[in-house]
Amino acid sequence: MPATQRPRSGNRRDEAARQAVLHAADDLLIEHGFGALTVEAIARRAGVAKQTIYRWWPSKVEILLDTLIEDSDKRLPVPVEKPTAKSIRAYLHGFAEFLIQDPAGKVFLALLAEAQHSPATAESLHKRYLGPRRDRECDMLAGAVAGGTMPPGQDLDVTLDALVGPLIYRALTGRETPRCLIDKCVDDLLDLRPQSEC
Amino acid sequence: MPATQRPRSGNRRDEAARQAVLHAADDLLIEHGFGALTVEAIARRAGVAKQTIYRWWPSKVEILLDTLIEDSDKRLPVPVEKPTAKSIRAYLHGFAEFLIQDPAGKVFLALLAEAQHSPATAESLHKRYLGPRRDRECDMLAGAVAGGTMPPGQDLDVTLDALVGPLIYRALTGRETPRCLIDKCVDDLLDLRPQSEC
Amino acid sequence: MPATQRPRSGNRRDEAARQAVLHAADDLLIEHGFGALTVEAIARRAGVAKQTIYRWWPSKVEILLDTLIEDSDKRLPVPVEKPTAKSIRAYLHGFAEFLIQDPAGKVFLALLAEAQHSPATAESLHKRYLGPRRDRECDMLAGAVAGGTMPPGQDLDVTLDALVGPLIYRALTGRETPRCLIDKCVDDLLDLRPQSEC
Amino acid sequence: MPATQRPRSGNRRDEAARQAVLHAADDLLIEHGFGALTVEAIARRAGVAKQTIYRWWPSKVEILLDTLIEDSDKRLPVPVEKPTAKSIRAYLHGFAEFLIQDPAGKVFLALLAEAQHSPATAESLHKRYLGPRRDRECDMLAGAVAGGTMPPGQDLDVTLDALVGPLIYRALTGRETPRCLIDKCVDDLLDLRPQSEC
DNA sequence: TTGTAAGCGAGACGGTACGTCCGGTCTTCAT
DNA sequence: ATGAAGACCGGACGTACCGTCTCGCTTACAA
Structure with missing residues (x-):
């Protein structure tokens, strides 16, 4: 699940990372509720750096x-x-x-x-x-x-x-x-x- | 505002402390929203120790x-x-x-x-x-x-x-x-x- | 080593925690050099919360x-x-x-x-x-x-x-x-x- | 100051970029101390891409x-x-x-x-x-x-x-x-x- | 003359640590 | 016994850099 072999993207936004974050947020909300929906947990689950989330979304609410x-x-x-x-x-x-x-x-x-x-x-x-x-x-x-x-x-x-x-x-x-x-x-x-x- | 002159209570439940907590929670919710409604903030505002809150209420939700x-x-x-x-x-x-x-x-x-x-x-x-x-x-x-x-x-x-x-x-x-x-x-x-x- | 059974201290400064931090800092410096001497690493090694360090020392330099x-x-x-x-x-x-x-x-x-x-x-x-x-x-x-x-x-x-x-x-x-x-x-x-x- | 009009270099090492990096490192060290001497800051100040630094120097220490x-x-x-x-x-x-x-x-x-x-x-x-x-x-x-x-x-x-x-x-x-x-x-x-x- | 290969600015990426905040538990001491 | 005070562990916050990477451009040399 942590999307191990996702190809690096370079200069442009990494679509795979975007999808991984959206799915991770969705899954965490369903599985463990809003309380467990921390940016750190999303990053962990999506196999993505926290900064990648903060770069594109101002808050976890916008992800949802x-x-x-x-x-x-x-x-x-x-x-x-x-x-x-x-x-x-x-x-x-x-x-x-x-x-x-x-x-x-x-x-x-x-x-x-x-x-x-x-x-x-x-x-x-x-x-x-x-x-x-x-x-x-x-x-x-x-x-x-x-x-x-x-x-x-x-x-x-x-x-x-x-x-x-x-x-x-x-x-x-x-x-x-x-x-x-x-x-x-x-x-x-x-x-x-x-x-x-x- | 932090209820400075409330008399200390001794060995029964302190009704004044209870009221102070309830009002502090209410006021904080109205003034600064649910996000600012932390147990620490309630205790600060009510002039009450955190433990006094946890002793009587299992969570801030029960206070509300x-x-x-x-x-x-x-x-x-x-x-x-x-x-x-x-x-x-x-x-x-x-x-x-x-x-x-x-x-x-x-x-x-x-x-x-x-x-x-x-x-x-x-x-x-x-x-x-x-x-x-x-x-x-x-x-x-x-x-x-x-x-x-x-x-x-x-x-x-x-x-x-x-x-x-x-x-x-x-x-x-x-x-x-x-x-x-x-x-x-x-x-x-x-x-x-x-x-x-x- | 992470000082598992240290008794909790209550209201006063925990001398055991103080010692654990000092020793952890010392050990880390000797074993892995100044580069590895992060507050997080000290806390980890001392079995202490980061906040306990920041409460008593303004920086890792003061610990040393x-x-x-x-x-x-x-x-x-x-x-x-x-x-x-x-x-x-x-x-x-x-x-x-x-x-x-x-x-x-x-x-x-x-x-x-x-x-x-x-x-x-x-x-x-x-x-x-x-x-x-x-x-x-x-x-x-x-x-x-x-x-x-x-x-x-x-x-x-x-x-x-x-x-x-x-x-x-x-x-x-x-x-x-x-x-x-x-x-x-x-x-x-x-x-x-x-x-x-x- | 960030060397705006430096001509692009093409195929060979860009001497102007090299000088810009050396001076930026020097200046940052003097002005803001070693703590402010990050590769990112050097690149920013020199008007140079981070990769250009990493291509030619293994670390900021070698620049100095x-x-x-x-x-x-x-x-x-x-x-x-x-x-x-x-x-x-x-x-x-x-x-x-x-x-x-x-x-x-x-x-x-x-x-x-x-x-x-x-x-x-x-x-x-x-x-x-x-x-x-x-x-x-x-x-x-x-x-x-x-x-x-x-x-x-x-x-x-x-x-x-x-x-x-x-x-x-x-x-x-x-x-x-x-x-x-x-x-x-x-x-x-x-x-x-x-x-x-x- | 035109590939082609390298250097370049730009910047996204997975990480690590920062210093702060709060949650919930605990202990001490005064009332 | 109660309550104020506050230390403690744990863990998330949002930020700054790290060192690596890919992109698209520019330039110089070779075919």
Whole structure:
């Protein structure tokens, strides 16, 4: 695992070292929790010098943000193209599962937690993750309104908090989200038109 | 400020020292954030020896929990006695405000955050705060059902997550909760009977 | 060797830890040279936390000075009481041997060297070691003058440099000092009266 | 100062870079002491890549040795041609001044010091500087003996240590050498014949 | 005339040690 | 017995240099 035979890179940034750091951070968070996520431990695990980490990341939080951004778009894309009642509901179910099951979900929760302790983390998390993602989620709902799936006249941002807040709070308190919670929220708050199936 | 003239205590637990520690922890959290909340700093500020802290509290988290429990019942009691549509709605509005405005709200958010990093914190937080409080909130809704204010047949625990989750998520992300969000949730999810005013 | 069963000390300075540090520093200097004499290595070898070292010594130089002062008075006392031609000559022979053979001699040379690199070391070395020792050496010569062994009228400090300088320079350049060098200097520079023997 | 407009060199060793390194090392030693004399600092100051230094010098000590050898023959040549009592005495006075005043004298002291910490430095210093210079100094005294200025029958190497040791020790301990010290040593140890003047 | 080989500035890399900070345990002594 | 004081071991922090390496450029010599 310590990437013994990684070729030296010379003058340019060593992509292999970057990957090793991201994976080491991810793995340590999952295996031993945020408390064990020290820069020294990441360096040790990645087989990388501490300075190599400090050269490229201002803090361990930014490392986690990098992994989160890379992973979360892969595992849980926001269905912005022609969203339907079905795809929106599926997105929320996927979101609930992502938070509980996916390593990247754990990373997100850890970052959201750390943001409470450090304003710098809060700002990074918003600028680099929450903001852009929320924009796409708004686009999703706006697409649903435009397509006639959803009635207009709601503040989409607030609506999203109402939908997503419960999922996140359940995850933060270590409890799975039952499907009925999501369905209840979707049914009561979104008032989607053709939701016959699902 | 470091409680200079507190009289020495002798052989019973020193209540003044206990208060000094609780206030010091509270103040440090508010003034400098969770990052500055070290046991050494608390001891310094409270004018107390480190050992006095470790003798009575297993960790700084338990100190915060003590302050949270003491404060939150005072500032935000759960209206379990004959809850009405009005009092339930007021409770949720009060909760949103508590999270943003009240020092104890900050303590709660900090503990909820810390619980993500440490399973021991998570367990304490549930056993000593979240569990009991949630029980009383369930009683509140159960009282509303019994009084005919709310229709029966819902899982009250899940319903509470749907109501409270958005408020907490807004607070965690540093945004105030608009009244319309709460009202929308209450209206759509609770289906309360006599909600004429407000 | 790492002093495993040293009893914990509590409120007062731990004398065992102090000794362990001094010995570790001494040993490391002798065994691996000044280059290997890092604070981390001393701490490791002494079985002591780094902070314990920084608490009591401002730098590794002061550690060495402590060992030097303790040792050099034991191994090479200055014969201030009724010095004779014989005892003065013996002192210089002893000094030459001290520099080459004695661990404390190595410590002295290392400190004299380090003083070239750091003004702070130079000052400490003078104030705590060279100055006091030179005072006693002057007393020695002054006693010889008073006792009629040595003619008066010389600057004793300068004379001592002429006697001691060659020994130190030989030691610094890694060459033993032949007895004839010392005898030549003593005979030519000191002009001692009853030097029949030796 | 960092030699901005030095032309690139191409295929052969860049003499300008060599000079820049030597001067940078010299200047840093004088201005900020041996502690600040890191390879990185030299490279920075000389406007040269670290690798250029490592390509041509095995260590910073060899850089200093290069400057020392170049400078010390210029500033303080050994009077090997027909040495007289006057020229020998002048050489020793010049040596004392060289050690205190001349930048190259500081370099010498620094190297002599560093030699205590590192055997490799000691060896280089002897082979490249101390040995050859001592040979010429022996030649000087041998010339004096041959010319009748000095009586024969002494070990010249040992005599030189007796003459030079005090000067070096004074310099190492940061004290100027009074003229009387040198004169006393020359008079008492060398027994030069025609020393009427000076 | 054009490879090609070396020197060069630049700087990333794996390491080691720095000096500081805090955590949690322990002992001493005064109350 | 309690509590203030504070020494202790352990270990992470972020920084500075170490000595090695690769890159892309420039230049001089050889083919």
